Amino acid sequence: MMPPLPLRLLRAADRAATAMGVGGxxxxxxxLMQCALKRMQISAFRDRxxxxxxxxxxxxxEREADLNLFGRYAARWDVLRCLTNLLRFxxxxxxxxxxxxxxxxxxIFITGLPRSGTTLLHALLALDPALxxxxxxxxxxxxxxxxxxxxRETVERQLRLFQRLAPNMAAMHPMAANSPQECTEITAQxxxxxxxxxxxxxxxxxAWIDGHGHLPAYRFHKRFLQHLQHQGGGGRWVLKSPDHIHxxxxxxxxxxxxxxxxxxxxxxxxxxxxAKLTEAVRQPFARGIEKVELGxxxxxxxxxxxxxxxxxxxxxxxxxxxxxxxxxFAKDPLASxxxxxxxxxxxxxxxLRGRMRGYLAETPAPSNHYTIEEFGIDPRALRGWFxxxxxxxxxxxxxxxxxxxxxxxxxxxx
Numbered sequence: 274m275m276p277p278l279p280l281r282l283l284r285a286a287d288r289a290a291t292a293m294g295v296g297g298x299x300x301x302x303x304x305l306m307q308c309a310l311k312r313m314q315i316s317a318f319r320d321r322x323x324x325x326x327x328x329x330x331x332x333x334x335e336r337e338a339d340l341n342l343f344g345r346y347a348a349r350w351d352v353l354r355c356l357t358n359l360l361r362f363x364x365x366x367x368x369x370x371x372x373x374x375x376x377x378x379x380x381i382f383i384t385g386l387p388r389s390g391t392t393l394l395h396a397l398l399a400l401d402p403a404l405x406x407x408x409x410x411x412x413x414x415x416x417x418x419x420x421x422x423x424x425r426e427t428v429e430r431q432l433r434l435f436q437r438l439a440p441n442m443a444a445m446h447p448m449a450a451n452s453p454q455e456c457t458e459i460t461a462q463x464x465x466x467x468x469x470x471x472x473x474x475x476x477x478x479x480a481w482i483d484g485h486g487h488l489p490a491y492r493f494h495k496r497f498l499q500h501l502q503h504q505g506g507g508g509r510w511v512l513k514s515p516d517h518i519h520x521x522x523x524x525x526x527x528x529x530x531x532x533x534x535x536x537x538x539x540x541x542x543x544x545x546x547x548a549k550l551t552e553a554v555r556q557p558f559a560r561g562i563e564k565v566e567l568g569x570x571x572x573x574x575x576x577x578x579x580x581x582x583x584x585x586x587x588x589x590x591x592x593x594x595x596x597x598x599x600x601x602f603a604k605d606p607l608a609s610x611x612x613x614x615x616x617x618x619x620x621x622x623x624x625l626r627g628r629m630r631g632y633l634a635e636t637p638a639p640s641n642h643y644t645i646e647e648f649g650i651d652p653r654a655l656r657g658w659f660x661x662x663x664x665x666x667x668x669x670x671x672x673x674x675x676x677x678x679x680x681x682x683x684x685x686x687x
Contacts, residue, residue: 297345309356326464333475344558375499380510384517385536388543395513405508406453441553455514460490467516487520538599539671568648579662
C-alpha cells in the first residue's frame, strides 16, 4: 500500500537533503538550552536536574533513531517547547510561590493494557464536572504567550498537520486539542517519559529510563498539575495512560491517597494494535522502521504490564484498585462506570448519564484490523505467556486459537 502523499513528499525532501549534504536541525543539548533561554529572555535554568535525561535522549536521537529531515526539526521543536515550558514554570513559581501549596487530593489513575478502552473511559469521565482531566492543549502549552490565549486553536492546527502526515494514527487514536491527554505528555516535559519510546527508536534512552526509575518524572507530574490547578481551580483529577502501570511505585510515592483503575483485556487482541500504533506515530519522523523490532517491543511491554498488574492486585489489601474487564466495559459502558463510581465514592447523576450516553452515540466504533504476524509474532505460544494473568483476573480469551500457517486478522477496539 502506497504511503499518503504528505509522507511521500517528506521522504522525497529527505532524500534530496541527504544528497545535498544537508544535515538538518541541531540537536545538541547546550545549543537547545541556550535557544530556550534566549527565547524566554532568562539567563539560566534554576533547576538543571533534567539535563542528564535530555543528554541521553538526544544521544539516542543521533545514534539510534534514524531521524529524517522532518524528524530532526520536529525533535528540535519538541525539545525547545518543553524547555521553554520549564522556564515558564520557574518564572511563575517565583512570582506565585503559592502554586506549591495546591493540594492534589485523591487522584484517580487509569491504566492497564494499551488499546483496551482506556481512552474512551477517560473521555467519559472527563464529562463529569466534579472531575478534572488534563487537556491536550494544556499539556502542550500550560501557559499562554502574551495577552491573547490562542492555545487551543494553535494545538488544533498542529494536530491536524500531524494527522495528515500520519493518517493511520488519526484512525486508530483520534485526537483534538480539547481531548483529555495522556500523562506521558506531562512527564515528557522533563525528558523522562515512555512517550519517547513510542515516537522514536531510542533503545539506549529507554533502557536508562527503565533503570533510573520514574520518581523524578512523577514529582514533576504533581508540579505540573499544581500549575494547572492554580490557574483553573480545584477538582479531583482523573489521569490516564497505559504506561502508568510501569511506574506504580513512583505514583504511590508521590500520590499516597491515589486510586487506581486497571483495565484488563486479552493481550493477544492488543499486541498487533499496539505495535501498529507505534509504527504510525514513528513514520513521519524516521527513515525506516523495523516491524519485527516493534513487535518485540510491544510484546515485552505487554508482558511487563500483565505481570505488574498481577503482583499489584495480590498485594492490594486496601482495595484501592478497581478492576475493569474490557469485555464488560464494551458491553455496557455506563454500568461499568456506575460500579466504578461507587468504588471511588463518586456521584453518577442523571444529567451526567445523559452526557455520557450522548458522547457514546456520537463516537463511532473503531474498525481497525491488523495481522499479528506482520510484526514477527508467532501467536501459537503466546497464550501460555499470559496464562496466570488471564486466570487470575478472569479475562476471557477473545481471540481464537491459531493454526500453523494461518494469517489471522484480529479486530481491535481502541
